[in-house]
């Protein structure tokens with residue numbers, strides 16, 4: 689099992705995936721891995737999301753996690769599908785307890801100092817900062833990371849290929865999440881490889897785990 693900081697340092701970007709057709713799972717995962725983005729966040733927002741995880745875990749080199757994990761049932765379903773990490777938009781006690789019990793790396797969404805402090809109290813150290821842009825952007829995260837100096841972040845929400853380098857330049861930021869790498873609709877795998885390569889090159893060379 690990988691540690692959360694190993695997942696977060698596989699590449700500078702974790703692509704956030706909203707996939708509506710299980711037939712798209714493998715070609716998308718293969719294109720992302722080929723492009724240098726092995727950590728994949730499959731959001732549990734579509735009816736086929738758990739089947740997408742089951743397909744993507746078969747792709748060599750892919751480290752597949754579940755996103756939009758909202759409650760203990762989602763944790764159980766993600767574990768059963770083979771997810772290797774969990775990402776949520778927020779931090780609740782029932783979710784955090786289930787995620788910690790699962791022993792999978794867990795990146796809970798946090799938006800303010802109280803969220804992060806509750807997470808630190810639970811023994812968590814790595815957080816999603818969400819919704820990153822709408823929630824005050826880079827100045828907000830820098831202001832939060834200063835007193836909460838033990839916390840490390842994956843900002844997500846509204847980040848683009850153009851703005852990602854500024855986020856990655858923050859010391860407390862290990863990677864960013866974003867949906868821009870895989871546009872909606874029928875996958876254009878050549879375009880996904882191109883976008884993945886561009887994302888993998890952001891913020892310097894990836895540190896392999």
Ligand SMILES: O=C(O)C(=O)C[C@H](O)[C@H](O)COP(=O)(O)O
Nearest residue numbers: 731755756777844845846866867
């Ligand atoms: O589904 C979740 O668990 C979320 O928390 C939401 C996603 O992280 C954002 O929707 C990605 O944001 P964009 O890159 O702006 O599209």
